[in-house]
Amino acid sequence: MEYSESFRVGIRSIMAHKMRSLLTTLGVIFGVAAVIAMLSIGEGAKREALEQIRLLGTNNIRINAVKLTGDKAREAESKYSDGLSYKDGLLIRENIPSVRAVTPIRFIDAPVMKGNKEAAARIIGTDYLYPEVTSFRVEEGRFITPLDVSEAKRICVIGAKVKRELFGYRSPIGHRIRIGEEWFRVVGVMENKKLREGKASIIKIRDINRDIYIPITTALKRFRDEEKPLFVNEIAVQVKSAELVEPTARIIRRLLKRTHRDVQDYEIVIPAELLAQSRRTQRVFNIVMGSIAAISLLVGGIGIMNIMLASVTERTKEIGIRRALGATEQDILGQFLNETVLISATGGIIGIVLGVVMAKAINIFAGWETVIALYSVAVSFGISAMVGIIFGIYPARKAAQMDPIAALRFE
Amino acid sequence: MLIEAIDLHRVYRMGENEVHALRGVTFGIERGEFVSIIGPSGSGKSTLMHIMGCLDRPTSGSYILDGTPIEGLDDRRLSRLRNRKVGFVFQSFNLIQQLNVVENVEVPLVYMEMDRHERRERALQMLEAVGLGHRSQHRPNELSGGENQRVAIARALVTDPDLILADEPTGNLDTKTGHEIMELLKRLHEQGKTLIMVTHDLEKAKWSSRFIHMKDGKILHDFRDTDGTDIVGMFYESTMEQETQ
Structure with missing residues (x-):
C-alpha cells in the first residue's frame, strides 16, 4: 500500500473516534506542553542571566563594598579600615x-x-x-x-x-x-x-x-x-x-587584603564565574525538567499503546477482511503504525501550541521571562513522533501477525 | 487448468490435539467451471476454500493456482497472488463498516497500488455492473442484505480475478434475494468467470455445473453436470450409499 493511502486511512480512523483519539493523546499533549513550557522558562532565565552578566562585562571584575555590622564592624574600626x-x-x-x-x-x-x-x-x-x-x-x-x-x-x-x-x-x-x-x-x-x-x-x-x-x-x-x-x-x-580575569582577581584579592588589613568589607565578583555557575545551574535545571517531561511522555506513550492494543482487537475483523483482499503483513503493520504516529504527532503539535500558550501565561501571570527556543519545538515534536513509533510498533506487529482466517471469523 | 490440488492435507494443532481438517484431497478445476462444494460442518470444505484462496497453506501436498505453486511463497507474494487472482464473497458480506460502498469496493485496488482516480472509476463501474451505482456513497449499514452482498460481489470482481470464491453467499439472505444473488453469480459464470461456491444448501448447489461432496476431510463424490443431470438426486443417492455401506 502506498504511504499516502496509509495516511488517509489513518486520518479517517482517527476522525472516526475524535474523542477517543484526543483522550489517547492527552498524555503526549501534556508531556510536550510541559517540555515546551519548562524549556521556555529555563531559556528565559538563561538569557536574562546572560544579558545581565554581559552587562557587567565578562572581561570584568567587580569589587563591591560590603556593609559590616556588629562585631565585624567593630573589628574594622579597630583595624582602621x-x-x-x-x-x-x-x-x-x-x-x-x-x-x-x-x-x-x-x-x-x-x-x-x-x-x-x-x-x-x-x-x-x-x-x-x-x-x-x-x-x-x-x-x-x-x-x-x-x-x-x-x-x-x-x-x-x-x-x-x-x-x-x-x-x-x-x-x-x-x-x-x-x-x-x-x-x-x-x-x-x-x-x-x-x-x-x-x-x-x-x-x-x-x-x-x-x-x-x-x-x-x-x-x-x-x-x-x-x-x-x-x-x-x-x-x-x-x-x-578573558584568560587574565582569574589571575588578576587573585592579585586584587591579595592587594585588597593588605590595604584593608584583613577586613572583609568588600567582595570580589567575577561575572565570567557567575556565567559558568549560571550555566551549571541551568544544566541541572534542564536535566530535572527533561526527566519530568520524559516520564510524562513515557506515560503518554503507554496510554497510546494501550488504546492501540484495544483498537487492534476491536478491528480484528477489518484486519481479516483486508488480509483476504490482498493486504500483506507489512501493509497491516504500516496501517497501524502510521495511525499511532499520526495520533502522537498530532498530540505533539497540540502540545506545542499548549506549551507556547502556557509559556506566555507564565510570563504574564508569574512575570518570569520565557523564551520559546526553536530547538525545543523541534525536539518535542521529534520526541512525540518517536513515542508513536516506539509504542506503536507492538500493537501494529500484533495486528500484522494475526491469523487472517481467525481474524475473518472474529465477531 | 486453473486449480490443481494434489493430496492436500491440513492439520491444526488445538492444544494437545491434532485436528485433521483435510486428509488427502486431490482434484483439478478448469477455467470457466462453476463448482459447488457441499458437505456437513467439519467436513473440511472451509479449510479447502481458504487454501484455494491463498489465505492458508496445506500442511502437505501441493496446491497450484493458475500455474503458480504456492509452496514456498512468502507472505508478500502470497498476498499479491490472493489480491490479483482471487475474489472472495462471504456469507456475512464482510464489508468494512467505516468505509462507504465505493470505498469498500476500492480496497483490493488499494493493495494493487492502483492510482486513486483510476481506482474510483473502476469501483464505480463495478457497482454499476451489479446495479448499485446509485448507492456508492452509502454506508454498508444503510443497505439491505442483498445490496450488501452485491457490493461484496463488486469488490470480488474489481481486480478482475481468475477465481471467485463464494462461501455460503446466500446464507444470510432470504429466499428471494438469495435467488437474485444466485442469478448474478450465474451471469458471472456465463461471462466466463470460474466460480467455486461452498454451500450446504442443495437448492443453491443446483445452479452449478459441478458438485464436490466432502466429508471428514475427503472428497466423497465429484459429479459433473452433463445436461439434465439431477445432481441433488445424485447427492441423495450417494449419501444413501454411504449410510448403507
Missing part, C-alpha cells in the same frame, strides 16, 4: 599591569529636580573610563572627561529614561538640573539600553537607563561622607583579556 575607597581603585590601576581600565562607582542618594519635575534616578559618581569598562555608550553630547574629574566640575550625563522624564523629546544638553542642593549642567545623554525586567534573574541589576553620572571627584566633594570621605560603592575593573 575605612571600607572600599577611591584609593583602592587608583592602587589597582597603577599596580596591576593586566588591568586595562578601572572605574569607581559611588552611589549618591539625592532627589533630582528640574523645575518642579522630579525624576526617579540614581546618581552615580564615576570617571571618564566608565563607558569603556561597561560598554555603555553616550548617545548625545559627551561623557565625563579627565578634566571634569580633575576639576570636580558640576556636570552630569543622564540616562535615556531620565531625559525623557525631565526633558521629553527636547535636547537637554546645556540645561541645568538640580541634584540635592547643587545645580548640574547636562553635557550628555546615554544610549537607551533595552533591558528586560525579569524576576527570575540570578543577579539583581538596576535599570541603568535611570542613571545620572557625575564626576567621581564632584561626588566625593559635594556629597561628602564625613566618616569615609573616599568611600565608593563599587570598583569596576576591566582586564586586558
Whole structure:
C-alpha cells in the first residue's frame, strides 16, 4: 500500500473516534506542553542571566563594598579600615599591569529636580573610563572627561529614561538640573539600553537607563561622607583579556587584603564565574525538567499503546477482511503504525501550541521571562513522533501477525 | 487448468490435539467451471476454500493456482497472488463498516497500488455492473442484505480475478434475494468467470455445473453436470450409499 493511502486511512480512523483519539493523546499533549513550557522558562532565565552578566562585562571584575555590622564592624574600626575607597581603585590601576581600565562607582542618594519635575534616578559618581569598562555608550553630547574629574566640575550625563522624564523629546544638553542642593549642567545623554525586567534573574541589576553620572571627584566633594570621605560603592575593573580575569582577581584579592588589613568589607565578583555557575545551574535545571517531561511522555506513550492494543482487537475483523483482499503483513503493520504516529504527532503539535500558550501565561501571570527556543519545538515534536513509533510498533506487529482466517471469523 | 490440488492435507494443532481438517484431497478445476462444494460442518470444505484462496497453506501436498505453486511463497507474494487472482464473497458480506460502498469496493485496488482516480472509476463501474451505482456513497449499514452482498460481489470482481470464491453467499439472505444473488453469480459464470461456491444448501448447489461432496476431510463424490443431470438426486443417492455401506 502506498504511504499516502496509509495516511488517509489513518486520518479517517482517527476522525472516526475524535474523542477517543484526543483522550489517547492527552498524555503526549501534556508531556510536550510541559517540555515546551519548562524549556521556555529555563531559556528565559538563561538569557536574562546572560544579558545581565554581559552587562557587567565578562572581561570584568567587580569589587563591591560590603556593609559590616556588629562585631565585624567593630573589628574594622579597630583595624582602621575605612571600607572600599577611591584609593583602592587608583592602587589597582597603577599596580596591576593586566588591568586595562578601572572605574569607581559611588552611589549618591539625592532627589533630582528640574523645575518642579522630579525624576526617579540614581546618581552615580564615576570617571571618564566608565563607558569603556561597561560598554555603555553616550548617545548625545559627551561623557565625563579627565578634566571634569580633575576639576570636580558640576556636570552630569543622564540616562535615556531620565531625559525623557525631565526633558521629553527636547535636547537637554546645556540645561541645568538640580541634584540635592547643587545645580548640574547636562553635557550628555546615554544610549537607551533595552533591558528586560525579569524576576527570575540570578543577579539583581538596576535599570541603568535611570542613571545620572557625575564626576567621581564632584561626588566625593559635594556629597561628602564625613566618616569615609573616599568611600565608593563599587570598583569596576576591566582586564586586558578573558584568560587574565582569574589571575588578576587573585592579585586584587591579595592587594585588597593588605590595604584593608584583613577586613572583609568588600567582595570580589567575577561575572565570567557567575556565567559558568549560571550555566551549571541551568544544566541541572534542564536535566530535572527533561526527566519530568520524559516520564510524562513515557506515560503518554503507554496510554497510546494501550488504546492501540484495544483498537487492534476491536478491528480484528477489518484486519481479516483486508488480509483476504490482498493486504500483506507489512501493509497491516504500516496501517497501524502510521495511525499511532499520526495520533502522537498530532498530540505533539497540540502540545506545542499548549506549551507556547502556557509559556506566555507564565510570563504574564508569574512575570518570569520565557523564551520559546526553536530547538525545543523541534525536539518535542521529534520526541512525540518517536513515542508513536516506539509504542506503536507492538500493537501494529500484533495486528500484522494475526491469523487472517481467525481474524475473518472474529465477531 | 486453473486449480490443481494434489493430496492436500491440513492439520491444526488445538492444544494437545491434532485436528485433521483435510486428509488427502486431490482434484483439478478448469477455467470457466462453476463448482459447488457441499458437505456437513467439519467436513473440511472451509479449510479447502481458504487454501484455494491463498489465505492458508496445506500442511502437505501441493496446491497450484493458475500455474503458480504456492509452496514456498512468502507472505508478500502470497498476498499479491490472493489480491490479483482471487475474489472472495462471504456469507456475512464482510464489508468494512467505516468505509462507504465505493470505498469498500476500492480496497483490493488499494493493495494493487492502483492510482486513486483510476481506482474510483473502476469501483464505480463495478457497482454499476451489479446495479448499485446509485448507492456508492452509502454506508454498508444503510443497505439491505442483498445490496450488501452485491457490493461484496463488486469488490470480488474489481481486480478482475481468475477465481471467485463464494462461501455460503446466500446464507444470510432470504429466499428471494438469495435467488437474485444466485442469478448474478450465474451471469458471472456465463461471462466466463470460474466460480467455486461452498454451500450446504442443495437448492443453491443446483445452479452449478459441478458438485464436490466432502466429508471428514475427503472428497466423497465429484459429479459433473452433463445436461439434465439431477445432481441433488445424485447427492441423495450417494449419501444413501454411504449410510448403507
